[in-house]
Amino acid sequence: xxxxxxxxxxxxxxxxxxxxxxxxxxxxxxxxxxxxxxxxxxxxxxxxxxxxxxxxxxxxxxxxxxxxxxxxxxxxxxxxxxxxxxxxxxxxxxxxxxxxxxxxxxxxxxxxxxxxxxxxxxxxxxxxxxxxxxxxxxxxxxxxxxxxxxxxxxxxxxxxxxxxxxxxxxxxxxxxxxxxxxxxxxxxxxxxxxxxxxxxxxxxxxxxxxxxxxxxxxxxxxxxxxxxxxxxxxxxxxxxxxxxxxxxxxxxxxxxxxxxxxxxxxxxxxxxxx
DNA sequence: AATGAAACCTGACAGC
DNA sequence: TGCTGTCAGGTTTCAT
Numbered sequence: 413x414x415x416x417x418x419x420x421x422x423x424x425x426x427x428x429x430x431x432x433x434x435x436x437x438x439x440x441x442x443x444x445x446x447x448x449x450x451x452x453x454x455x456x457x458x459x460x461x462x463x464x465x466x467x468x469x470x471x472x473x474x475x476x477x478x479x480x481x482x483x484x485x486x487x488x489x490x491x492x493x494x495x496x497x498x499x500x501x502x503x504x505x506x507x508x509x510x511x512x513x514x515x516x517x518x519x520x521x522x523x524x525x526x527x528x529x530x531x532x533x534x535x536x537x538x539x540x541x542x543x544x545x546x547x548x549x550x551x552x553x554x555x556x557x558x559x560x561x562x563x564x565x566x567x568x569x570x571x572x573x574x575x576x577x578x579x580x581x582x583x584x585x586x587x588x589x590x591x592x593x594x595x596x597x598x599x600x601x602x603x604x605x606x607x608x609x610x611x612x613x614x615x616x617x618x619x620x621x622x623x624x625x626x627x628x629x630x631x632x633x634x635x636x637x638x639x640x641x642x643x644x645x646x647x648x649x650x651x652x653x654x655x656x657x658x659x660x661x662x663x664x665x666x667x668x669x670x671x672x673x674x675x676x677x678x679x680x681x682x683x684x685x686x
Numbered sequence: 687a688a689t690g691a692a693a694c695c696t697g698a699c700a701g702c
Numbered sequence: 703t704g705c706t707g708t709c710a711g712g713t714t715t716c717a718t
Contacts (some may be wrong), residue, residue, distance in 0.1 A: 497712055498695090513696080532710090534695070535712095578712090585711055585712070677709075
């Protein structure tokens with residue numbers, strides 16, 4: 413479900429809501445599918461630790477955990493969460509009904525709960541020892557125009573597929589790839605390596621602008637994204653092409669087209685995007 | 687090495 | 703009402 417702006421919004425909400433809180437106990441659902449580390453590893457690492465900070469790296473939530481005093485001189489640990497397509501990480505009161513497809517619950521010393529809910533089970537949880545989680549690629553919000561250009565040099569694949577490749581940029585998904593390409597005036601099918609420097613500069617700027625605008629509006633709620641407090645975002649109201657197939661382009665009135673690229677539904681304006 | 691298709695899951699919705 | 707088919711914010715794996 414969530415791309416960079418949604419994960420950023422969730423991370424900010426979680427940081428505000430649970431920073432400094434202590435995880436008293438952890439419950440994990442009976443099936444191991446949504447876990448990347450073993451249930452034992454996760455429960456063992458989380459139980460009794462204080463949450464120092466929650467932040468976003470790419471599309472991952474990173475919980476920085478304070479070292480446990482009982483453990484002899486081991487460094488800090490991290491809890492890494494990927495929400496997949498439909499994952500939610502919610503701060504809730506134990507009185508609230510446990511939603512269907514809840515796979516993990518961390519009970520906090522403050523009396524609240526951290527709940528991981530994920531109907532499609534594409535989400536992944538893991539714990540790790542080091543405090544240097546970097547994610548697979550480069551952050552789109554801080555990359556320079558030069559670095560950005562370098563990423564796509566001599567790539568034969570489409571620019572759309574390249575934007576979705578997390579080993580290059582991490583954090584851009586299907587919505588923001590389509591929206592950025594529209595704003596930059598570039599057709600999704602264009603070969604990444606054949607874009608001009610001017611086009612790449614425009615795309616670089618468009619991505620930053622779209623992501624920042626989306627963060628400001630709390631992300632895009634297309635079907636079921638909500639933030640850590642369970643509230644929807646508003647950027648879906650600003651979508652210009654994504655899921656607007658057949659509707660008039662907001663700039664030129666041409667009908668928005670939908671194709672499949674890299675296995676993903678791809679939306680663009682045939683007139684505005686060259 | 688890199689590209690694309692299929693697989694992994696459940697749910698919502700359209701059409702019959 | 704209920705069946706079938708399609709689609710969905712993502713990533714990994716497997717075949718070319």
